[in-house]
Amino acid sequence: MTAVLSNPVFREPSSLAGPVREIEFRDAIREAMSEEMRRDKRVFLLGEEVAQYDGAYKVSKGMLAEFGPRRIIDTPISESGFAGMAIGAAAMGLRPIVEFMSWSFSLVAADPILNNAPKMLYMSGGQLGCPIVFRGNDGAGGQLGSTHSWCVEGLYSNVPGVKIVIPSCPADAKGLMKTAIRDDDPVFFLESERMLGNKGHVPEGEYLIPFGHAAVRRAGTHCTLASWGRPVNFCLEAAEILAKEGIDCEVIDLRTIRPLDLPTVVKSVKKTNCAVVVDQSWSFSSPGGELAALIHKHCFDDLDNFVHRVHSDDVPTPYSAKLEQEYLPNVRKICEAVRSATYRA
Amino acid sequence: MHLIREFEVRCTQSYQDKKIGGFCHVYIGQEAVAVGCTQAVRPEDPIITAYRDHGHALARGMTARACMAEMYGKVGGCAKGKGGSMHMFDRPNNLYGGHGIVGAQTPLGAGLAFATKYEDEVINGGKNTRVTLCFLGDGAVNQGAFYEAMNLAGLFDIPVIFIVENNGYSMGTAIDRGTTMSHDLCIKGRAHGLKEAVIDGMDLLAVYHDMHELAEWCRANSRPAFVDMKCYRYKGHSMSDPRKYRTREEEERYEANDAIAKFEKALLDHGVVTEESVKEMLKGVREEVRDSIQFSNESPEPPLSDLYTDVFVEPWGRYTGSSLPEFMGGADNVCGFRATDGKEGLV
Numbered sequence: 001m002t003a004v005l006s007n008p009v010f011r012e013p014s015s016l017a018g019p020v021r022e023i024e025f026r027d028a029i030r031e032a033m034s035e036e037m038r039r040d041k042r043v044f045l046l047g048e049e050v051a052q053y054d055g056a057y058k059v060s061k062g063m064l065a066e067f068g069p070r071r072i073i074d075t076p077i078s079e080s081g082f083a084g085m086a087i088g089a090a091a092m093g094l095r096p097i098v099e100f101m102s103w104s105f106s107l108v109a110a111d112p113i114l115n116n117a118p119k120m121l122y123m124s125g126g127q128l129g130c131p132i133v134f135r136g137n138d139g140a141g142g143q144l145g146s147t148h149s150w151c152v153e154g155l156y157s158n159v160p161g162v163k164i165v166i167p168s169c170p171a172d173a174k175g176l177m178k179t180a181i182r183d184d185d186p187v188f189f190l191e192s193e194r195m196l197g198n199k200g201h202v203p204e205g206e207y208l209i210p211f212g213h214a215a216v217r218r219a220g221t222h223c224t225l226a227s228w229g230r231p232v233n234f235c236l237e238a239a240e241i242l243a244k245e246g247i248d249c250e251v252i253d254l255r256t257i258r259p260l261d262l263p264t265v266v267k268s269v270k271k272t273n274c275a276v277v278v279d280q281s282w283s284f285s286s287p288g289g290e291l292a293a294l295i296h297k298h299c300f301d302d303l304d305n306f307v308h309r310v311h312s313d314d315v316p317t318p319y320s321a322k323l324e325q326e327y328l329p330n331v332r333k334i335c336e337a338v339r340s341a342t343y344r345a
Numbered sequence: 346m347h348l349i350r351e352f353e354v355r356c357t358q359s360y361q362d363k364k365i366g367g368f369c370h371v372y373i374g375q376e377a378v379a380v381g382c383t384q385a386v387r388p389e390d391p392i393i394t395a396y397r398d399h400g401h402a403l404a405r406g407m408t409a410r411a412c413m414a415e416m417y418g419k420v421g422g423c424a425k426g427k428g429g430s431m432h433m434f435d436r437p438n439n440l441y442g443g444h445g446i447v448g449a450q451t452p453l454g455a456g457l458a459f460a461t462k463y464e465d466e467v468i469n470g471g472k473n474t475r476v477t478l479c480f481l482g483d484g485a486v487n488q489g490a491f492y493e494a495m496n497l498a499g500l501f502d503i504p505v506i507f508i509v510e511n512n513g514y515s516m517g518t519a520i521d522r523g524t525t526m527s528h529d530l531c532i533k534g535r536a537h538g539l540k541e542a543v544i545d546g547m548d549l550l551a552v553y554h555d556m557h558e559l560a561e562w563c564r565a566n567s568r569p570a571f572v573d574m575k576c577y578r579y580k581g582h583s584m585s586d587p588r589k590y591r592t593r594e595e596e597e598r599y600e601a602n603d604a605i606a607k608f609e610k611a612l613l614d615h616g617v618v619t620e621e622s623v624k625e626m627l628k629g630v631r632e633e634v635r636d637s638i639q640f641s642n643e644s645p646e647p648p649l650s651d652l653y654t655d656v657f658v659e660p661w662g663r664y665t666g667s668s669l670p671e672f673m674g675g676a677d678n679v680c681g682f683r684a685t686d687g688k689e690g691l692v
């Protein structure tokens with residue numbers, strides 16, 4: 001970890017001086033992609049509606065105008081084909097960014113992204129790797145129903161050889177995306193349709209955020225809340241509510257789950273003696289389950305209670321707004337889990 | 346056709362009123378395709394389609410109430426509010442979905458036809474009696490699964506008709522920007538030995554006649570077919586599409602060739618209907634759709650316990666093995682997610 005952090009390209013956005021600049025999550029991702037495309041001609045973006053339509057979610061807005069159709073490429077609705085094609089190009093040394101309009105649609109490309117990209121280096125005995133970024137919306141949007149609401153980290157984090165980034169705020173999205181593009185390995189970058197319009201301070205000036213380096217979003221002494229992606233924001237909301245009840249939560253944003261910054265979590269739990277893991281994917285064989293197991297192992301003597309977990313309910317995502325809200329790891333569920341974990345239920 | 350159009354207009358309003366959520370794709374402009382195709386086959390012939398499915402559901406006989414209430418996420422919906430706009434299912438009317446993933450329905454469509462043929466020939470020892478209609482968009486033609494489905498259908502003599510509702514666009518992508526040989530789409534079916542047809546989907550009678558002939562051929566010969574059904578969607582891809590990728594003139598040109606207006610004129614010209622009877626019918630249609638909205642407003646929200654129904658069939662009763670899942674009460678309430686308000690607990 002320290003070796004990685006000592007690399008001068010890595011900096012936390014909070015360490016940069018300058019005026020406050022509030023931009024949307026989608027702008028932050030676009031800035032990262034554009035900056036990297038300016039510095040490296042091998043980087044290009046492809047996916048459905050990314051060019052002439054300016055992106056289905058406007059993440060790539062204006063990029064066609066700047067970089068032209070050879071580098072911002074509209075594809076047909078052929079995920080298996082264009083993901084595989086990009087992997088082939090990456091093996092040749094190009095650095096593709098593949099946009100899945102939604103990670104839910106990556107399932108039809110499961111073979112290339114899981115069987116080729118993460119295994120190429122290993123199977124070739126280190127001869128050729130796969131410097132590629134797959135990115136798109138992950139998790140429930142709003143009432144998109146069960147086929148369009150996948151949390152693919154539940155499936156994909158099981159696979160060795162992929163790096164999985166799940167940012168929770170614009171500043172991190174930018175710094176992590178730049179790292180993802182410069183990384184020599186396949187990176188799955190998971191955004192959320194529900195967060196693309198979220199605004200946050202993103203400093204001017206260049207910074208990259210290292211993978212496997214969690215951020216402590218809120219310091220606290222009674223219970224550690226560990227999460228990543230959109231639910232981090234729910235954790236912060238829950239922490240405010242719980243603070244009024246006298247429960248002081250420490251909120252840790254893992255930012256990447258592969259690699260996973262266990263030391264930061266362990267350090268926190270050794271202080272709070274209590275942990276709740278919040279993960280939007282389903283509970284069975286999930287990254288949240290993995291983290292809970294690791295906390296149990298490393299903090300066995302420090303825990304006052306078993307690690308509580310909040311997930312989406314173990315059913316397909318329902319369409320009805322009421323059922324969907326109940327199904328997701330919402331603020332209410334997080335509060336209940338923390339109260340239970342701290343014996344305040 | 347009038348029912349579908351009126352339904353879609355009110356559906357759009359309901360979406361704007363935030364009564365309907367998620368992705369919602371209306372069928373305005375393409376009505377003649379669903380109506381002509383479903384009328385050209387028998388009620389026992391299965392149909393399956395993509396997410397632009399309200400028209401197919403209504404044409405197949407789903408009530409406006411069940412269809413609208415599904416989008417309102419209410420108990421009175423065809424799937425009790427669990428599926429939503431993109432996933433309309435109606436077993437009694439042999440509609441096997443609404444499928445949200447582009448192209449996903451194409452191998453399934455081959456499977457429906459495989460099953461009807463199997464039942465007729467293997468189980469009942471007779472001749473194939475049914476044909477399946479599998480609808481897909483022109484953009485779905487580029488999914489790999491579709492080619493596997495066509496090859497299987499050709500190989501196994503499966504009586505399925507792949508109807509490409511070629512409205513010229515997949516989202517903002519004009520067909521020639523995303524699809525090779527778009528001037529001769531049928532070549533894609535030809536490559537797998539499928540019978541082919543190009544049909545004017547903006548002409549109800551053409552759709553009906555050509556589809557009837559084709560369906561009867563597929564039924565009798567137990568063979569698959571590919572249809573390039575030329576049509577146009579008047580509105581945006583979904584509710585949030587400013588349609589900057591095409592001109593207003595183009596839209597007006599197609600709207601001037603409206604299938605509903607054309608068919609109505611033909612009926613009037615031949616004295617099949619009168620101005621008055623058309624007016625009467627329209628009144629009935631508006632009333633039916635208005636009623637569906639009232640019904641959807643009044644239909645209750647699903648109870649929280651519905652989250653856990655329909656996950657398994659459980660033919661032997663509720664599972665009670667040693668690996669009883671947590672959500673069925675098999676373990677401690679470790680996620681804290683089942684503490685309810687006491688009124689709506691788990692069943």
Ligand SMILES: Cc1ncc(C[n+]2csc(CCOP(=O)(O)OP(=O)(O)O)c2C)c(N)n1
Pocket residue numbers: 048077079101105108397445446447481482483484485486510512514515516582
């Ligand atoms: C596998 C997959 N990729 C992408 C999408 C997103 N998407 C939904 S509809 C659509 C366009 C499809 O166009 P077309 O097949 O022509 O049907 P139309 O909308 O014109 O009826 C896209 C890209 C999806 N649902 N599934």
Ligand SMILES: [Mg+2]
Pocket residue numbers: 482483484510511512513514515516
């Ligand atoms: Mg289309």
